[in-house]
Amino acid sequence: MxxxxxxxxxxxxxxxxxxxxxFAFVLDPSSIQQFFSATKANSIGEVNGENIDxxxxxxxxxxxxxxxxxxxxxxxxxxxxxxxxxxxxIFQSQLEGAGIVVGEKDIWDxxxxxxxxxNSPLFKNEAGLxxxxxxxxxxxxxxxxxxxxxxxxxxxxxxxxxxxxxxxERQAYTSLVSAGLGASLKEGERDYLYQNTKIDAQFVYVxxxxxxxNAAKVSKEEIQKYLEKNSKRFKSEATRSIDYVRFDIVxxxxxxxxxRKEVANFINDREEFSSAANTKVQISGLxxxxxxxxFLSDNRSDLAIDNNYYYKIQLPAAIADTxxxxxxxxxxxxxxxxxxxxxxxIVDFEQVPDSVKSSHILVPYAGAVxxxxxxxxxxxxxxxxxxFALVKNDKIKYTEIADQINTDPTKGKGGDIGWIxxxxxxxxxxxxxFANFIYKNPAGSIAVVETxxxxxxxxxxxxxxxxxxxxxxxxxxxxxxxxxxENSVFEKAETLASNLANGxxxxxxxxxxxxxxxSAKNLKVLDENIPGLNIQRPIVIxxxxxxxxxGDSKRFDVDVNGKRGYVVVVxxxxxxxxxxxxxxxxxxxxxxxxxxxxxxxxxxxxxKGTTLExxxxxxxxxxxxxxxxxxxxxxxxxxxxxxxxxxAMSTIKLNEVSNPIEGNKKGVFAVKVVxxxxxxxLDNYDMYRNRIIENLKARSFQLFQVLEETADIKDNRGxxx
Numbered sequence: 001m002x003x004x005x006x007x008x009x010x011x012x013x014x015x016x017x018x019x020x021x022x023f024a025f026v027l028d029p030s031s032i033q034q035f036f037s038a039t040k041a042n043s044i045g046e047v048n049g050e051n052i053d054x055x056x057x058x059x060x061x062x063x064x065x066x067x068x069x070x071x072x073x074x075x076x077x078x079x080x081x082x083x084x085x086x087x088x089x090i091f092q093s094q095l096e097g098a099g100i101v102v103g104e105k106d107i108w109d110x111x112x113x114x115x116x117x118x119n120s121p122l123f124k125n126e127a128g129l130x131x132x133x134x135x136x137x138x139x140x141x142x143x144x145x146x147x148x149x150x151x152x153x154x155x156x157x158x159x160x161x162x163x164x165x166x167x168x169e170r171q172a173y174t175s176l177v178s179a180g181l182g183a184s185l186k187e188g189e190r191d192y193l194y195q196n197t198k199i200d201a202q203f204v205y206v207x208x209x210x211x212x213x214n215a216a217k218v219s220k221e222e223i224q225k226y227l228e229k230n231s232k233r234f235k236s237e238a239t240r241s242i243d244y245v246r247f248d249i250v251x252x253x254x255x256x257x258x259x260r261k262e263v264a265n266f267i268n269d270r271e272e273f274s275s276a277a278n279t280k281v282q283i284s285g286l287x288x289x290x291x292x293x294x295f296l297s298d299n300r301s302d303l304a305i306d307n308n309y310y311y312k313i314q315l316p317a318a319i320a321d322t323x324x325x326x327x328x329x330x331x332x333x334x335x336x337x338x339x340x341x342x343x344x345x346i347v348d349f350e351q352v353p354d355s356v357k358s359s360h361i362l363v364p365y366a367g368a369v370x371x372x373x374x375x376x377x378x379x380x381x382x383x384x385x386x387x388f389a390l391v392k393n394d395k396i397k398y399t400e401i402a403d404q405i406n407t408d409p410t411k412g413k414g415g416d417i418g419w420i421x422x423x424x425x426x427x428x429x430x431x432x433x434f435a436n437f438i439y440k441n442p443a444g445s446i447a448v449v450e451t452x453x454x455x456x457x458x459x460x461x462x463x464x465x466x467x468x469x470x471x472x473x474x475x476x477x478x479x480x481x482x483x484x485x486e487n488s489v490f491e492k493a494e495t496l497a498s499n500l501a502n503g504x505x506x507x508x509x510x511x512x513x514x515x516x517x518x519s520a521k522n523l524k525v526l527d528e529n530i531p532g533l534n535i536q537r538p539i540v541i542x543x544x545x546x547x548x549x550x551g552d553s554k555r556f557d558v559d560v561n562g563k564r565g566y567v568v569v570v571x572x573x574x575x576x577x578x579x580x581x582x583x584x585x586x587x588x589x590x591x592x593x594x595x596x597x598x599x600x601x602x603x604x605x606x607x608k609g610t611t612l613e614x615x616x617x618x619x620x621x622x623x624x625x626x627x628x629x630x631x632x633x634x635x636x637x638x639x640x641x642x643x644x645x646x647x648a649m650s651t652i653k654l655n656e657v658s659n660p661i662e663g664n665k666k667g668v669f670a671v672k673v674v675x676x677x678x679x680x681x682l683d684n685y686d687m688y689r690n691r692i693i694e695n696l697k698a699r700s701f702q703l704f705q706v707l708e709e710t711a712d713i714k715d716n717r718g719x720x721x
Contacts, residue, residue: 045082046714047089054720057081067156073535075528078721088166090707095169098176102168110164121407122372181696188689189682196679198628199649204615205624205639206607207667208599216598218591226590239522240543241573243506245515246532246558247493248565255482263334263341263477266299286345287331292473302340303476308426309352309439309469319344323470336479344474353463354422356438359415361387361402364454371454384448384455391457392446398459416461434458493555493566500553506570519572525718533567534560537721543571544718550574596665603668604660612657615670645669650676 044057064077072080095101117123118130122138125131139157146154251259268285289295293305312324316337323332326346333343364371365380373380391398402415410416425435433451438460441447446459481489499509510517520530525544528537539556542548553570609615612623626636626649634646642663649671652658658671 043716044720045716046712047086048093048712050089052085052089057085060085063155073528075526075535075537075721078717079526082715082717086708086711086713090711091166091170091173094173094707098173100169100172100176102165102172106168107161107165110168111161120372122374181693183689183692183696185685185689187692188685188687191688191692192682192685193678195630195632195688197650198630198677199626199646199673200628200675200677201626201649201671201673202612203624203626203636203645203669203671204607204612204619204621205636205663205667205669206603206619206621208596208603208665209667211599211602213595216595216602218594218598222594223587223590226594237524238544239524239573239575240540240548240571241519241521241523242530242539242543242569243517243519243572244530244533244567244569245493245496245506245510245517246560246565246567247489248560248563249481249486249489250563251479251481252485255485256479258482259341259477259479260334263343263475266475267331267333267343286343286473286475287329289345292345292347296473296475299475301475302478303342303474305473307436307471309348309350309471311352311354311467311469315470323472324468337476340476340478342474342476344472346470347473348471350469350471351466352422352439352469354465354467355419355463356422356425356460357419357462358417358438359398359402359459359461360406360410360417360434361391361398361415361457362406362408362454363387363456368454369452373454380455381448381450384457388446388448388457398457415459490566493568496568497553497555500568500570506553521573526721533558536567539567539569541718542569543574548574597662600660600662600668607660607668607670610657612670612672615657639663639666642666642669645671649673 042054043051044054045052060081061074061077064081065072065074068077111117112132112135117135123130123132123134125134142154142157145151266285267287269288270283270285271280272283273280284290284295286295296303296305312320315323316335318335318337319332323330323344323346326332328346328348331343331345334341335344336342361384363375363380363384364373365375365377366373367377375383387401391401399414402410403412406415420430420435420438422439424430425439426432431451431453433449434456437445437447437449437458441460443460443463446457449456449458496509496513496515500506506517509515518532520532523530523540523543525540527540528535530536530539533539536556536558542554542556548571550571550573553568556567556569558565558567603619606619607615608618615621616623624636624638629636629646629649631643631646631650634641634643636642636645645661645663648658648661652671652673654673654676656672658669661669661671663669
């Protein structure tokens with residue numbers, strides 16, 4: 001009713017808006033969209049005036065995320081798709097200008113040459129050789145499936161073709177540019193002289209460090225003037241800096257004790273009232289339970305049954321001694337382990353090797369992991385059983401068949417997988433069924449075992465370092481914060497946010513409440529990672545919102561590595577794109593430079609005299625010697641790398657004292673060159689010319705970077721993601 005009342009109150013306003021919109025539509029139907037939006041609502045950006053449609057871009061992002069199997073974040077997918085599209089559009093205009101065209105035959109030839117195509121069993125004939133007709137048939141079948149409604153494989157194939165075409169185009173363009181790179185023999189001669197002319201000199205060196213920084217202070221006006229003069233170098237991206245206080249929702253001591261008591265209640269049998277039986281019934285505890293899977297399921301254990309065997313060193317220290325000195329049927333706990341309270345019952349002891357050497361023959365089927373086989377599951381099982389009958393008592397035959405049909409790295413090794421440690425075998429990267437067979441059967445065992453990859457004929461070849469291990473069944477309850485604890489943490493975060501909204505300062509409140517304030521400096525508009533919080537894209541979006549002002553604050557719900565909590569954020573600093581703001585990073589770059597400039601002028605005023613000896617005396621320094629210095633290796637003894645000083649040495653007149661020369665970072669120099677030994681002239685400078693050309697071609701990877709810098713790119717990603 002309240003909403004309807006508000007609509008009635010504003011009915012005149014709504015009529016006016018709709019009326020204006022319809023009027024705009026009558027004048028120009030296309031203007032109705034512009035009426036409601038001053039921006040290009042369907043544009044994610046532009047490259048050299050060519051629009052990138054927002055809806056198409058969003059589809060590409062979702063497709064990229066799908067193909068990655070969820071291994072990339074939203075912004076990683078957005079950035080990858082954007083970079084690909086920008087590259088595609090930048091190169092397209094260059095290709096058109098250069099007249100480069102890649103035809104269908106070029107694409108087909110490149111595709112057929114791919115190792116994954118050449119080596120795929122799908123495209124081989126009975127002799128095991130690549131058959132182009134099988135590839136054509138495979139593509140035709142994919143297209144037919146797409147027309148029947150199953151289009152994913154066909155779309156993926158089209159993307160592969162597109163990628164191949166783009167690579168061919170870029171290779172052709174890069175080759176064309178590389179072919180135009182060259183150097184003259186004169187350039188080769190100059191490079192030869194540059195590398196081999198040796199200079200002997202004397203110099204006086206007055207370090208910048210001889211003047212205190214306080215004597216060469218730089219004013220804000222000087223910094224700003226320097227920024228404006230070097231605007232291209234220091235124009236920045238838009239950035240935001242925030243301070244935040246993090247409130248983690250963690251269990252209290254009371255929560256901990258409550259879970260411990262709950263878990264302890266499941267050790268022994270207990271009586272509970274059954275509404276179905278309308279009487280008290282006896283419920284088995286872990287000590288007397290027989291069906292462990294049912295026990296864990298019925299009592300809603302937070303961890304499922306674990307049938308693995310563990311060495312003593314693999315158990316929590318709190319229970320390891322008790323377990324290995326106990327007997328089958330004993331129950332230990334409650335004990336804390338990795339965020340859970342547990343009770344554990346000893347089910348079995350066994351001697352288990354720490355590593356196993358095994359071999360396999362794999363018969364995959366359609367639909368199995370990494371399989372390209374067209375066999376049905378039933379056909380694969382029948383084949384595996386036939387092979388098993390041939391090889392179970394014949395090691396030579398086993399090796400021959402493994403080398404014939406295996407396609408993994410064991411091909412050519414008789415199916416030998418090598419030694420697998422127990423921790424490797426039972427990790428997430430190894431197949432569980434394979435691991436169970438090789439670790440639960442003695443050396444010499446051989447059998448057909450189905451895994452996620454198909455049917456294996458597995459042979460256990462050797463086992464070593466057998467050690468006593470235990471099998472446990474454990475009931476577990478995750479130690480979670482209670483509702484009371486969550487409410488308490490929320491109240492603290494909300495109170496801080498409220499106080500900040502009322503004008504109080506974060507610095508004052510943090511001192512009063514002993515909060516830890518953390519900072520995230522110079523966040524960029526497309527960032528998603530915040531130091532200390534991991535991926536928190538909503539905070540970045542909030543900080544870059546157009547209406548955001550310095551000092552604004554907000555509370556956010558966060559999840560950091562599976563731990564829930566709250567963060568109260570305050571916007572502390574902001575710079576806009578292409579702004580010339582002397583932030584901490586900029587100051588760190590230019591302040592030393594400006595201070596040294598001032599020091600250089602002060603030192604130059606002290607450098608008086610017509611000889612180096614006089615200058616050394618007036619500046620309280622000594623005359624130093626530089627021998628066999630080259631432009632290629634501009635190291636001055638006792639000083640270090642000074643290319644600008646050695647560069648000056650290559651041109652000043654012999655035996656004349658130079659004017660003061662500012663070094664890169666060390667100090668100011670006065671120099672006298674006593675000898676320049678040019679190298680012996682060569683009959684031909686081809687080697688040096690060719691070296692210049694090779695160096696130029698080696699930098700062809702910078703081609704796209706240059707094209708991107710000169711392109712007119714409008715990027716609106718920050719407005720939508």
